[in-house]
Amino acid sequence: MTSSRITWEAAGARRLGRQFLANPAPPGTALADVVATMPAAHAQVLSAAELSVGLRAAGATRADVRDALWRASTLIKTFGPRGTVHLLAARDLPLFTAALPAVPSGPNPFPPGVRLDDEQAAQVVAAIGDALDGVCLTADELGEEVLARTGPWAGDLVMPAFQGMWPRWRTVLHRAGQSGALCFGPDRGRRVTYTRPPRPRPLPADEALRTLLHRYLLAYGPATSRHFAGWLAAPPAWAQELFAAAEETGEIEEVDFEGGLAWVAAGDTAFPDDPPRGVRLLPYFDAYGIAAQPRERLFPGPAYERALARGQAGNHPVLLVDGVVAGVWHQRRRGRRTTVTVESLTALTARQERELAGQAERVGEVLEARAELVRGEVTTGPHA
Numbered sequence: 001m002t003s004s005r006i007t008w009e010a011a012g013a014r015r016l017g018r019q020f021l022a023n024p025a026p027p028g029t030a031l032a033d034v035v036a037t038m039p040a041a042h043a044q045v046l047s048a049a050e051l052s053v054g055l056r057a058a059g060a061t062r063a064d065v066r067d068a069l070w071r072a073s074t075l076i077k078t079f080g081p082r083g084t085v086h087l088l089a090a091r092d093l094p095l096f097t098a099a100l101p102a103v104p105s106g107p108n109p110f111p112p113g114v115r116l117d118d119e120q121a122a123q124v125v126a127a128i129g130d131a132l133d134g135v136c137l138t139a140d141e142l143g144e145e146v147l148a149r150t151g152p153w154a155g156d157l158v159m160p161a162f163q164g165m166w167p168r169w170r171t172v173l174h175r176a177g178q179s180g181a182l183c184f185g186p187d188r189g190r191r192v193t194y195t196r197p198p199r200p201r202p203l204p205a206d207e208a209l210r211t212l213l214h215r216y217l218l219a220y221g222p223a224t225s226r227h228f229a230g231w232l233a234a235p236p237a238w239a240q241e242l243f244a245a246a247e248e249t250g251e252i253e254e255v256d257f258e259g260g261l262a263w264v265a266a267g268d269t270a271f272p273d274d275p276p277r278g279v280r281l282l283p284y285f286d287a288y289g290i291a292a293q294p295r296e297r298l299f300p301g302p303a304y305e306r307a308l309a310r311g312q313a314g315n316h317p318v319l320l321v322d323g324v325v326a327g328v329w330h331q332r333r334r335g336r337r338t339t340v341t342v343e344s345l346t347a348l349t350a351r352q353e354r355e356l357a358g359q360a361e362r363v364g365e366v367l368e369a370r371a372e373l374v375r376g377e378v379t380t381g382p383h384a
Contacts, residue, residue, distance in 0.1 A: 005256040006222050006264075008297050009275035012323035015220060015292055016276050020056035021320075027059045032074040032089035039215045040086040040096070042285035042314065043077055045383065047367070049087050051283040054366035061368050070186045076197055077184040079177030082233040085184070094200035095215075097180035098208035103234045110171055114158045121172045123150050128173075129181030132196035136185035142194055143167055213246060214265050220291050222255050222262035227293040258297075276323030279348070279355035281340070281363055284383050285314035289325070299325045302345050315382035319344060321352060330380045331363060331371075338369040343378040 016022040019037050034056045035041050043049035050062040057064075065087075068075040073090055080086030080096060088096055108115050116124065124146060131137065131145035146169045147155045157165040176182040180200050185193035216228055229239035243263060246252045252263045282289050290313045292298050299307055303325040309315035319327035319342055327344040340360040348356065357373055364371025 006258070006262070006271060008258050009323065010271035010273075011222055011257065012292070012298075013272040013274060013276040015288065016323060017272065018219060019288055021280055021282075021288060022276065022278065024056055024058040027057075029057055030074060031057060031060065031065060031068045032091065035075060035087055036089040036092060036215075037219060038287040039092065039212075039219055040080045040088050041287055042084060042290065043087045044085045045284050046077070048284040048286070048317075051363065051366055052286050053087065055281070055283075055362060061366050063368065078182065078197070079174040081231055083174035083178070090197075093180065093197060094203045095208050095211055097178065097200050098203035098205050099212040100178040100232075101175070102205035102209055103232050104238050106233070106235060110159070114168065114171065116154075116168060116172060120150075120153070121175065124154055124169045124172050125176045125179060125181050127154075128169075128176040128194075129196055132182055132194055134196070136188070136193040136195045138188060138191045138193055139170075143169065209242060210246060210251060213242060214251065216291075217252060217263065217265040218268065219287075220293065221264040221268065222257040223293055224260075224262050227291075230293075231291050258294075278322065279352050279359055280320040281317065281329055281342070281356075281359045282320055283317045286318075288320075289318055290314050297324070303327070306343075306345060309382040316378075319356075321346065321348070328378050330378045331367075333367065333369055336369055337372065338364055338367055339372050339374055340364070341374045341376060341378055343376065 013022070020034055025034050031053055034053055041049045041052045047062070050065045053065050054060045054062060065075070069077060069087070076088050076090050076093055077085065078088060080088060080100070127146045127149035128142065130149060131142055137145065143155060150169070154169040155167045158168050159166040159171055173182070180197060182194050183197040185195040187193065213228065216231060217223060220227070225239040225243040226236050228234075228243070229236045232239070243252065247254065247263070251266055253266050253269070255262055255264055255269065289298070295311075295313065296304060299313070307316050307318050307325050307328050316328045317330060318325045319329055321327075326346045327342060329340060329342040331338050331340045340363055342356060342360070360371045360373040
């Protein structure tokens with residue numbers, strides 16, 4: 001039996017509030033606390049992650065995010081949900097490194113001549129962890145250490161990448177990150193480095209999965225098992241079983257969400273009375289744009305075609321108006337200035353135009369640049 005009826009507007013208002021998008025976190029709030037609400041910030045493009053985090057915290061800049069990463073170590077850059085690069089609160093590392101390896105993977109995307117078997121993959125992950133213990137290495141340096149600990153088979157150039165080929169061991173680089181054997185270190189010039197994070201306290205996988213589900217529902221509930229599976233790139237049938245088990249133990253509860261069945265964390269049925277209001281600029285791959293579901297409600301009408309790339313969210317920075325996507329934007333930096341071009345798909349009121357100007361200015365502050373707002377068509381294509 002469903003216990004509550006939740007509207008899209010109520011869900012959006014709560015999600016925005018909990019992620020500090022309705023109102024930024026007060027000055028002095030730890031950035032790890034901000035990231036934990038997401039509960040991970042996509043960081044394939046680090047400058048976009050800096051914006052995701054900075055826009056959610058009053059007064060924060062990209063320097064603050066970098067300080068949390070490379071000096072204070074309260075944030076960690078590593079491979080997270082979907083095997084993609086994310087920023088995590090360092091305190092959440094035990095949770096993710098226990099939960100993510102327990103998520104079944106789909107079919108191996110690499111052909112037989114490229115992929116590693118399970119035993120070889122385990123050898124490479126162990127070699128990566130051993131090689132990175134206490135040091136920062138570039139990819140080439142790490143490759144040499146991996147081959148010395150495994151064998152020449154790990155170094156075969158079989159993986160298409162950019163303009164060349166990568167060695168076979170790199171096919172499981174994300175698995176090393178998800179298991180806690182690897183994270184990113186500070187760049188060495190223009191070269192990425194890797195290191196090993198502090199070894200996390202062991203956490204039972206089933207407990208970690210239940211906790212991760214709870215955290216996801218706090219951020220994005222009401223949600224279905226299919227929504228959760230999409231966030232993790234997990235098999236839908238597996239996610240459905242996880243939801244069924246959690247419902248049976250009373251950890252989640254069913255609600256009526258816009259006339260369909262969805263779930264929230266047990267007891268977490270309070271939602272705002274007022275609908276979401278305000279204008280926000282969200283960068284590439286912002287967690288809210290990727291995870292908030294159902295996607296057709298977040299990207300209504302023309303936004304579904306304009307702001308998505310073949311149905312995939314994150315490839316365009318988006319203009320959010322009253323909790324839904326209403327346009328796209330792009331920023332181009334030149335020295336200490338950045339031009340913020342915004343293409344709106346709907347007419348904005350005078351108040352919304354003022355809020356948009358304030359958001360563009362805030363983007364500049366986070367990027368430590370002076371922003372100029374331009375209204376017009378965004379000609380930049382989707383990010384790969």
